[in-house]
Amino acid sequence: MRLLPPVCALALLSACSQQPANTPTTVTPEVKTAANSLANTPVSFDEARFRQDIKTLSSDEFEGRAPTTKGETLTLNFLTQAFKEMGLVGANHGDYLQAVPMVTYTASEQQTISFGALALEHRKDIVLGSRHDNGGVDIANAPLVFVGYGINAPEYDWNDYQDIDMHGKVAVILVNDPGFALPDSGKFNGKAMTYYGRWDYKFSEASKQGALGAIIVHDTAPASYPWSVVENSWTGPQQDLVVDKAEQDKHIEVEGWITLDVATKVFEKSGLTLSDLMNRAASGPMNIPLKQTANIQFSNTASYANSFNVVATLPGKDRPDEQVLFSAHWDHIGKDESKDGDQIYNGALDNASGTAGILEIARQFANQAKLGQPLSRSVTFIATTGEEQGLLGSRFYAANPIYPIDKSVAVFNLDSTNIYGRTLDYTIVGKGKSELENYLVDALKTQNRVAKGESRPESGGFFRSDHFSFAKLGIPAVFAGGGNEPIDEATAQYKVMMKEKMKGCYHNTCDEYREDWDLSGALQDLAIYYSAAETLANSQDWPGYFAGTEFHSLRGANTKALSE
Template sequence: MRSILPLCVLTLLSACSQHPSNISNPSDVTFDEARFRQDIKTLASDEFEGRAPTTKGEQLTLDYLSNAFTQMGLEKPNGKDYLQAVPMVSYTASEQQVIRLGELQLKHRQDVVLGSRHDIAKVDINKAPLVFVGYGINAPEYQWNDYQDIDMHGKIAVILVNDPGFSRPDSGKFNGKAMTYYGRWNYKFEEASRQGALGAIIIHDTKPASYPWSVVENSWSGAQQDLVRSEPEQTERVKVEGWITYDVATELFDRSGLSLATISDRAAASAINLPLNQTASIAFENQAEYANSYNVVATLPGSSRPDEHILFTAHWDHIGVDASKDGDQIYNGALDNASGTAGILEIARQFAEQANNGHPLARSLTFIATTGEEQGLLGSRYYAANPIYPLDKSVAVFNLDSTNIYGRTTDYTIVGKGKSELENYLVDALKSQNRTAKREKYPESGGFFRSDHFSFAKEGVPAVFAGGGSEPVDEATAQYKAQMKLKMKGCYHNVCDEYREDWDLSGALEDLAIFYQAAFVLGNNRDWPGYYKGTEFNALRPAQEKQPNQQSVQKSKQLTNF
């Protein structure tokens, strides 16, 4: 067991003095490293088979989490168990695919990864025109429409990854290097669908995507889960969607008499669409299977305002098993996200212990281990659309995803820093550890839109995704971090994301303390944090304070596009 640094600094002591006298001092709380490790190790074990939704691995995970919450004495929101059913459909495209773009015969996985989110036995597209639509964005607030004056019915959109701000950060459009939601792959497929396109193919490029082709191959092949959609939504969806490599796209454009590099520069400068004067022929078998997956939801009731909830989220799912691979076939997902799930368990245990000793918070705490995050934030999207507790009574969301395995740091990362007043609770808590809050190092990766907090943010609930940092606390930690980074290189969404006994989890435990302290303060006061003016979500729940003196986030008013 490792004791965390004292949690109640002067700012918290002041807040504590305003609380009922039966609230214990959070500096008494310690986090159990051995228990935290064991949770990660168990959830990421081969026995759990990569925790893919609707598999044996899911059932083992549901049982494990339910047993843990039962031992803590947390309430079952539906009265009988901790499970919220999430209706899902799994689409599996055959590994045997015939894909021709222009004169190029492409190899599945090596050159292209395609699938269909339709309940059809076979995809059979014959000579559909290919149209380059730049970044595939329709954003009136930026006076930008890559689909201007073009009818996409019966055509396949070819789309650049990320958004124009990445290539032209000083243009004044979008948000510079920091990706907007318009740069996310799910937005691009959804917008192509709204435009009536037959299909949509994104050109993968490692730097603006922030991940290599192997992540696309591993994440987009095999069964692809989605929420069950209404008939109109399903009918609107493009028939085929996926990715091609940059090298293949370069050759495709060459055969159209175009330079991909040159046309990409044009696409970053202004909205663009143009026919490639080539067609696509695509054929593969397709299968759809329907089954419920489950969010795990557990509540620790508040003492005086139990109808007001602070949420902790972490996704329990990962990619599962790929039987087509040689050697190791299990995507254990230890860092992503057994570590985050273990984190909310450990935080829940500490608050439960305090409540069992007669010191509950005034507000309720609800812990949600979500399903289907890896397939597009499915579990959190479903909860946000079908909340067990009303969203207007949900005070805030703290999201844990891939906790710190690289040792203690002097800084602390808040992804998308500058969006809401909720961040102030983390910033204040950091003073107890002499750490400073910073924005993520690579905002161009679009981290704010890539984890479960976003599902709540777009509904107006203040949500933060935070933890870790980039500055090691000392030279020994820096050397350890460099060595561990080498060991973990290429393990994101790969089979080598496995639990390691030599992980230094001291930094992760300090981060748990920050979340604990922030929730402690917010759980006992009457504040309702909001989003700052100039952010995407201000109109949904406005901040009461002015934004701190830092660069404002460019606004994106088209919430209907989310």
């Protein structure tokens, strides 16, 4: 997930130097939390240590940190040792590791695919995989059916599968949801993506409808990422959680993505115009059989191994059974030995930076406890596995919690920190969902910053990282950091330069650590999370979700959402 003082005020970062924005800062910011009378000692975030942790985790030695690989072993050892040195305890009966049973599916690179008379090329035109341990896929003459956005949402009076039997058929589905196409229509949530726009929902719903397969039409704007992200993320080994055979048998046999250009040709071969049908699909539920059939053949292997979450706790002194949680995924895509040149997806920004962030926050809480200022509640740090494969580690923890869900107060999630310098504003993804945001807003006052929603809510950021696994159970969860307004002109110029350097690096081999990253904004954001979590951990508050949000019925708020 990408997310993206004004002046040197009291209790703000002491890093108000006149260094050029495009050089690494070497200062150690100090932050005092405003809302907690116990916090009399400044908290020092060590940029050099934070920077080194990012550099180590994203080094070539760690091979892109794919689950169940050598890279995982190195990562687990690194994180376990770090938490031990801080004095945090292993949350799993003294062990820092929580086993996450995984299955790895690997589809062959040699695939035979045709839609009607149109032969399709693997990777270039289409990307397919199968989450079945059956040796491979052999589909012959399966009817293709266009099912609009592939949504069945009674609360929106919307069912794209109305009056059609999908058994033995392959669904062709648009990305995102109707609100993106018609933001002023009042449909769904306008430009802001709902969960119905996510690929995992679409594949899940197609499975419920009994479809043989499901293929999403990739379109860069509503998807919020280019085809290269699909190709890099959906080829090679694909992990999933191990489930029982009965549940697995219900899943579609084949799933994947097709480029917009090739999909347009498929529809033309059926005597249809995809652009016209896209307009119809946004206006109301629809499905229409295509005059084409799918033929798909490729071999598929499955292997089984445990991956691991790393879970460490700093026990509270008064209510140790109540948990304030931090999450960040340690995994990335690994390496692709079929590529020429650089084969390692180092994942420095995504998410070595977030993992390093929770380590730095954990150190500060541990240091405060050693100075005689322990928290009332416990704080637990969860470095999750398999986020890139569908939030696997967080989903497993949520289904198999080490600490009871009803004793879990809130979740602060870090996924890609701010490498573009300090900002006047602060982004809360999915702003307006829960009272947990109020703690961030209060902490921002010490930095004279303003909370805002994300600039591109159509990307569905709230549903794309580990906090969502907890939100679905009613635990208030936030995903926040960075901003769009640089603190000064020098930072604005640096941001333009660094954005150009990082262009196209999301889920690509160029997401590597860079010495010229300005991490002062990241440290600024760590201070906000620290302050908000400290205040919450020393309170007796139980924040909830605001009325009108998806999760209000699970744990409701007692206040109204703050205005923009």
